[in-house]
Amino acid sequence: MKSTYSLEQVSLIIRYAWEDRTTFEEIEQRTGLVEKQVVEVMRRELKPSSFRMWRKRVSGRVTKHRRLLERHLSGPSIEE
Amino acid sequence: MQNAIHRNADVLVIGAGMAGLSAAAALRKAGLEVLVLDKGKQIGGRMATRRVGGATFDHGAQFVTARDPRFAALLEEAQTAGVAVEWCRGFTPEADGHKRWRGTPGMSALANFGSIGLEIVQEKQVAAVSLMGDHWLIRMADVEIYSAGAIILTAPVPQALVLLEAGGIQLEQALKTRLSAIQYERCLAVMAVLKGPSLMQAPGGFAPTHGPIAWIADNQLKGISDEPAVTIHATDAFSVAQWDQNRDETARVLLSAAEKWLGVGIKSFQIHAWRYSKPKQTDPLRCAVVSLSPPLLLAGDAFAGPRVEGAALSGWAAAEAVIHATRPVQNL
Numbered sequence: 001m002k003s004t005y006s007l008e009q010v011s012l013i014i015r016y017a018w019e020d021r022t023t024f025e026e027i028e029q030r031t032g033l034v035e036k037q038v039v040e041v042m043r044r045e046l047k048p049s050s051f052r053m054w055r056k057r058v059s060g061r062v063t064k065h066r067r068l069l070e071r072h073l074s075g076p077s078i079e080e
Numbered sequence: 081m082q083n084a085i086h087r088n089a090d091v092l093v094i095g096a097g098m099a100g101l102s103a104a105a106a107l108r109k110a111g112l113e114v115l116v117l118d119k120g121k122q123i124g125g126r127m128a129t130r131r132v133g134g135a136t137f138d139h140g141a142q143f144v145t146a147r148d149p150r151f152a153a154l155l156e157e158a159q160t161a162g163v164a165v166e167w168c169r170g171f172t173p174e175a176d177g178h179k180r181w182r183g184t185p186g187m188s189a190l191a192n193f194g195s196i197g198l199e200i201v202q203e204k205q206v207a208a209v210s211l212m213g214d215h216w217l218i219r220m221a222d223v224e225i226y227s228a229g230a231i232i233l234t235a236p237v238p239q240a241l242v243l244l245e246a247g248g249i250q251l252e253q254a255l256k257t258r259l260s261a262i263q264y265e266r267c268l269a270v271m272a273v274l275k276g277p278s279l280m281q282a283p284g285g286f287a288p289t290h291g292p293i294a295w296i297a298d299n300q301l302k303g304i305s306d307e308p309a310v311t312i313h314a315t316d317a318f319s320v321a322q323w324d325q326n327r328d329e330t331a332r333v334l335l336s337a338a339e340k341w342l343g344v345g346i347k348s349f350q351i352h353a354w355r356y357s358k359p360k361q362t363d364p365l366r367c368a369v370v371s372l373s374p375p376l377l378l379a380g381d382a383f384a385g386p387r388v389e390g391a392a393l394s395g396w397a398a399a400e401a402v403i404h405a406t407r408p409v410q411n412l
C-alpha cells in the first residue's frame with residue numbers, strides 16, 4: 001500500500017489506534033479507515049516489536065470494538 | 081450569560097423512566113456522581129399513575145413481569161419496601177400462571193422507589209447533545225447548558241437520534257442504520273371514572289382480540305383505586321388512524337366500544353396520547369455504544385425487551401459500559 005496519508009493523518013491514526021477506548025468503529029468514523037487499514041498503517045509505521053505489542057493489546061479487547069462491547073454487555077438474552 | 085455552563089456532572093442520565101433510574105442507581109453504587117434529567121412533571125416515564133379525585137389510574141405500563149434474576153431481586157426489594165405487590169398470575173380466559181406485579185399505590189410508586197438517593201432535575205428538556213473536546217455539552221430547551229463526562233440517553237430512540245443530530249453528532253453508518261430501524265407503536269389511553277362498579281371480573285384486566293381496544297383494566301379491581309375507574313388502551317392501528325382527530329371524540333368512540341365491559345355510566349374521562357408506547361422491533365443488544373471516549377450510550381426498552389424489565393436491564397448494561405469506560409483499563 002502506498003503512503004497516501006499525510007504526517008498529521010498518520011500520527012492521528014496511530015494515536016487513535018493506541019487509545020484503549022477509541023473503538024475501531026470510531027476510528028472509521030473519524031478517519032474513514034476500517035480496522036484492516038488501521039492495522040496496515042500500524043504495521044508500516046511501527047517497529048515490529050511495537051506493532052506486535054499493539055496487536056496484543058487490542059485484539060479481543062472489548063472496548064476497542066463496539067460490537068464486542070455491546071455483546072459483552074448483553075449477557076444471555078431473555079426469552080419471550 | 082447565554083453560554084455559561086450551568087452545571088457539571090460526571091455522568092448525565094437523560095430520562096427518569098425505568099432505564100434511566102436503573103442506570104443512575106447502578107452508577108451511583110459504583111461511586112460515580114450522577115445527575116438525572118427528565119422533561120416530565122413526574123418521574124417514571126411510561127410507568128405512570130394519575131389521580132382524579134378518588135380515582136387512581138395506571139395509564140401507561142399495566143404490570144411488571146420478571147424473568148431475569150437481577151430484576152426479580154429488585155422487585156422483591158420493592159415488595160419488602162411496600163411499593164410492589166403481586167397483582168395476579170394472568171388474565172382470563174387463559175391465565176398462564178406467570179406472576180404480574182403492580183406498584184402500590186400505582187405503577188409510579190415503583191419509579192419513585194427506584195429514584196431513592198438520586199439527584200433528579202424534573203421538567204428539564206434536553207434539546208441537543210454535542211461533543212466539546214473530551215466531554216459532552218448538553219443544551220436544554222430553556223437554553224441552559226450542562227456539561228458531562230458521560231451520557232446515558234434513554235429517550236425513545238427516534239427522539240434520541242434527533243437530540244444527537246441537533247448537536248452535530250455523527251453516527252457511524254452501521255449504527256445509524258440499526259437505530260433508524262427502531263419504530264414504536266402509538267397508544268391512545270382513556271381514563272374514565274365510572275358511576276358504579278364495572279362488569280369486569282377479577283383480577284380486572286382483559287385484552288380483547290378484535291376491535292379498537294387492545295387492553296382494558298379496572299383499576300378498582302386491580303386494587304389501586306378507591307372509586308370505580310377504568311383504563312382503556314387503544315390498539316396501535318386505531319391510535320395511528322385517530323392520532324390527528326379530536327381527542328374527546330376519539331375517547332367517546334373507545335368508551336362506547338368498551339360499553340359491554342363497563343355496564344355503567346361515565347362520570348368523567350381524560351385521554352392521554354403515548355406517541356412512543358412500545359417498540360415494534362427491539363434491538364438484539366442491551367444498549368448502543370455511540371462513543372466510549374467520552375462515553376455516550378443509548379438505553380431503554382427498545383434494547384433489552386419492550387417492557388419495564390427490558391428497560392431496567394438496558395439501563396444496567398449502559399451503566400456497566402460507563403463504568404468500564406471510566407475505570408483504569410484492564411482486559412475484560
Ligand SMILES: Cc1cc2nc3c(=O)[nH]c(=O)nc-3n(C[C@H](O)[C@H](O)[C@H](O)COP(=O)(O)OP(=O)(O)OC[C@H]3O[C@@H](n4cnc5c(N)ncnc54)[C@H](O)[C@@H]3O)c2cc1C
Nearest residue numbers: 095097098099119125126141142143206235380381387388
Ligand atoms: C400504554 C402502555 C402500556 C404498557 N404496558 C406495559 C406492561 O403492562 N408491562 C410492561 O412491562 N411494560 C409495559 N409498557 C412498556 C413500559 O412502560 C416501557 O417498556 C418502559 O416503561 C420503558 O422505560 P424507559 O425508561 O425505556 O422509557 P420511558 O419510560 O419512556 O422513559 C424515558 C424518559 O425520558 C424522558 N425524556 C424523553 N426525552 C427527553 C428529553 N429530550 N429531555 C429530558 N427528558 C426526556 C421522558 O420524559 C421519560 O420520562 C407499556 C407502555 C405503554 C405506553
